[in-house]
Amino acid sequence: MSSVLQDIRNDFPIFSAKENEGLIYFDNAATSQRPKCVIDAVSDFYKKNNANPLRGLYGLSMRATEDYESSRETVSKFVNAKESSEIIFTRNATESLNLIAYAYAMENVNEGDEIAVSIMEHHSNILPWQMVSRAKKAKLVWLECDKETGVIPDSEYQKINEKTKIVSIAHVSNVLGITNPVKEIARIAHKNNAVIVIDGAQAVPHFKVDVQDIDADFYVFSGHKFLAPTGIGCLYAKRAILDSMSPFLRGGEMIEYVTRDTATYAEVPHKFEAGTVNAGGAVGMKAACNYLEKIGFDFIEKHVDSLTGLLLEGIKKIPHIKTIGHPDYSKHCGIVTFTIDGVHPHDIASILDTEKIAVRAGHHCAQPLGAYLNLPATARASLYFYNTEEEVNLFLEKVAKVRSWMGFKED
Incomplete structure (x- = not known):
């Protein structure tokens, strides 16, 4: 992790709270965290x-x-x-x-x-x-x-x-x-x-x-x-x-x-x-x-795009996971919505929660879109500028194991 990113994370008390040790917060589209200055x-x-x-x-x-x-x-x-x-x-x-x-x-x-x-x-x-x-x-x-x-x-x-x-x-x-x-x-x-x-x-x-x-x-x-x-x-x-x-x-x-x-x-x-x-x-x-x-939107866009690209490219290498939306990571604005074959999105979120990874699951208050795409529920990982490559890599490692943790025997 770069010193710049470490300084940014130090601005957010929730990440250093004892209760949140090891937390990977990937539900930023629902609500962001607050810096100490706020x-x-x-x-x-x-x-x-x-x-x-x-x-x-x-x-x-x-x-x-x-x-x-x-x-x-x-x-x-x-x-x-x-x-x-x-x-x-x-x-x-x-x-x-x-x-x-x-x-x-x-x-x-x-x-x-x-x-x-x-x-x-x-x-x-x-x-x-x-x-x-x-x-x-x-x-x-x-x-x-x-x-x-x-x-x-x-x-x-x-x-x-x-x-x-x-x-x-x-x-x-x-x-x-x-x-x-x-x-x-x-x-x-x-x-x-x-x-x-x-x-x-x-x-x-x-x-x-x-x-x-x-x-x-x-x-x-x-x-x-x-x-x-x-x-x-x-x-x-x-x-x-x-x-x-x-x-x-x-x-x-x-x-x-x-x-x-x-x-x-x-x-x-x-x-x-x-x-x-x-x-x-x-x-x-x-x-x-x-x-x-002060942080600057140039930094925010560049960093979030980089993380999104890392996440999307990593998911493509994992069998049985499908992402929803544009194949170009730069079109996602930090939002990666996905499904896993045979696993309900609520189970995805619950399993990842046991690994201290917070993602959203459900219809995301967009049921007409879900019906249009024939996807009544999905899981969603949403990134922000205080997230890190290390977190994305750990997320990919854990999400790749969800099916096996659910009892599926992989080919």
């Missing part, structure tokens, strides 16, 4: 500046407000929003998608309109659009991918037409790891007067995202996927769109003035942040953004 930032906020932001005129509350709004500014720059007011703090990407569905789609989709989603979407980017389609008597249109590579053929984008009002798609698939050409899809959507919603939960941790360059109308992501705490997420949206939308939730702090019968709402972004906000989570997200900028 943990300290959250702890320091509650130790020194804990008060209800945006509400008090006393010094402590004003410091809490400053921390909260400073975090918004940092996140804004992290994804290159035009202005910080285009960043709405939510609980996670799921809440962000539901906010769009209720506050935008329910007001802008009508009977006979169409909403286009890809077959590879996480349930969080399917269920809200099913709801809108039923409520508004609109049609849900599926963009299907090539079953061997995971790439959506250009011909599928012809389904986006003058009836399309919303195109909602993952920047990176949480099962296939494929990176969709969201900038080109945005161009096609806008050509047809539709808006594009991008689920960036798996993209933001792995490469630099520029929402202005993509020309995204909406872009959502979760903090816990890229080193920030759980319970904090983001919705980016163009300011003009946010100004036109009604609030998703109503209550404290999102109002300007309330009478017995009416209310006027606060300006964006506070119009969409009802109730007491998760200031500690926002502060943690700011620290995560700063840490990733």
